[in-house]
Amino acid sequence: MLGIESFGATGQALTDVGVVLAGAIVLYVVYGAVTSLLGGKIRQTVGGE
Amino acid sequence: MAMELFGIAMVQLVLFVGFGLLIGTLFGFFGMGGSFLVTPALLVLGYDSTTAVGSGLAFVFGTSVIAALRHRDHGQVDYKLGLMFIVGMTAGIEVGKEAVFYLKELGVADLVVSVSYVGLLAVVGLLMFRDARSDEPDDANDEPAIAERLGAFQIPPMISIKGGAEVSLWLTLGIALGIGVLSGFLGVGGGFLLMPAMMYVLGVPAAVAVGTDVFQITASGAFGAFTYAQSGAVDLSIVLPLLTGSAMGARIGAGATALVDEDDITEYFAAMLLAGSAAVGSKNLGNAYDVELLNQLSIVLIFGAALVVTGAIVWASIQSMQDGETVSSPAAAD
Numbered sequence: 001m002l003g004i005e006s007f008g009a010t011g012q013a014l015t016d017v018g019v020v021l022a023g024a025i026v027l028y029v030v031y032g033a034v035t036s037l038l039g040g041k042i043r044q045t046v047g048g049e
Numbered sequence: 050m051a052m053e054l055f056g057i058a059m060v061q062l063v064l065f066v067g068f069g070l071l072i073g074t075l076f077g078f079f080g081m082g083g084s085f086l087v088t089p090a091l092l093v094l095g096y097d098s099t100t101a102v103g104s105g106l107a108f109v110f111g112t113s114v115i116a117a118l119r120h121r122d123h124g125q126v127d128y129k130l131g132l133m134f135i136v137g138m139t140a141g142i143e144v145g146k147e148a149v150f151y152l153k154e155l156g157v158a159d160l161v162v163s164v165s166y167v168g169l170l171a172v173v174g175l176l177m178f179r180d181a182r183s184d185e186p187d188d189a190n191d192e193p194a195i196a197e198r199l200g201a202f203q204i205p206p207m208i209s210i211k212g213g214a215e216v217s218l219w220l221t222l223g224i225a226l227g228i229g230v231l232s233g234f235l236g237v238g239g240g241f242l243l244m245p246a247m248m249y250v251l252g253v254p255a256a257v258a259v260g261t262d263v264f265q266i267t268a269s270g271a272f273g274a275f276t277y278a279q280s281g282a283v284d285l286s287i288v289l290p291l292l293t294g295s296a297m298g299a300r301i302g303a304g305a306t307a308l309v310d311e312d313d314i315t316e317y318f319a320a321m322l323l324a325g326s327a328a329v330g331s332k333n334l335g336n337a338y339d340v341e342l343l344n345q346l347s348i349v350l351i352f353g354a355a356l357v358v359t360g361a362i363v364w365a366s367i368q369s370m371q372d373g374e375t376v377s378s379p380a381a382a383d
Binding site: 005009010012013014016017019021022023025027028035039 | 055107110111115132271275276278279280281283285288289293296297300355
């Protein structure tokens with residue numbers, strides 16, 4: 001799909017590591033946004049403030 | 050036909066995201082990477098040892114990338130020391146991986162890796178139990194005897210690092226090589242060994258040790274994942290759901306450190322590691338004697354224990370929030 005697989009096992013391994021890296025960065029950004037948006041609300045709801 | 054999303058069965062997706070959430074919460078709270086429960090869980094679920102170790106290392110890489118992003122602004126990374134660890138650990142990981150594949154050729158890899166995990170989880174669990182039961186207050190300067198003896202070897206050349214300390218190049222490379230072999234053999238990041246080694250043996254200040262640990266695990270995790278992926282032993286349908294759950298869990302766990310005293314939960318955590326050890330042992334006995342009940346027991350033990358301890362952390366956090374209490378504990382290292 002990315003063309004890199006044509007390099008064989010090394011290309012496939014680079015693709016796998018790249019997918020994990022990209023996934024981690026996306027999760028960091030998305031969860032960072034979710035935490036800052038909802039963190040205070042959760043604390044208020046559970047803490048009854 | 051089972052429902053699928055991106056080619057992954059929904060049951061597997063939910064299972065791994067859920068387990069990732071538990072692991073992330075636990076280890077976000079206790080400040081560890083969490084890798085050393087992922088590989089045994091995969092072994093218990095019936096994955097072969099190379100896939101379990103390779104996918105475990107890819108998970109280590111993903112979690113350490115997220116941790117490194119969170120640490121990057123604190124200036125707590127000593128790149129010179131990190132580079133020495135990367136060199137030593139890279140060589141060690143390659144040795145560990147070759148050992149696993151050699152054992153696989155002999156047909157005993159699953160057994161040896163499983164037995165190693167039974168021992169590792171039992172030892173770490175028992176040490177934590179002893180620590181939790183000890184009446185003595187924690188003392189940061191309370192060096193283990195072996196660390197004191199190793200630290201006495203000032204083999205030149207000595208390299209100066211952040212915080213004013215000096216470390217021996219050869220001692221650092223030796224420690225990194227040893228932990229790298231363990232990492233490549235078991236699919237663990239090695240942070241739970243590297244942190245005490247850096248602080249007690251090399252005399253690295255705690256803050257620099259945390260930052261450097263995260264930095265080097267990112268690099269060695271990437272290398273470990275790459276080297277296993279070349280053999281097709283990294284299963285992204287395992288790694289990505291686990292990472293999705295654990296990244297969220299790590300935030301919950303890190304948030305809980307401000308609400309719950311770690312000492313209140315340590316005994317549960319130690320019990321969970323011992324349950325993990327028993328689970329891997331039970332799985333192997335189940336396979337050896339073809340007893341399905343033991344296989345099911347192993348799954349209940351490892352996932353049930355993780356669920357109970359995570360539940361205890363979340364419950365204590367909610368209680369603490371309702372009481373309006375906070376504790377002054379340091380932020381988790383991820």
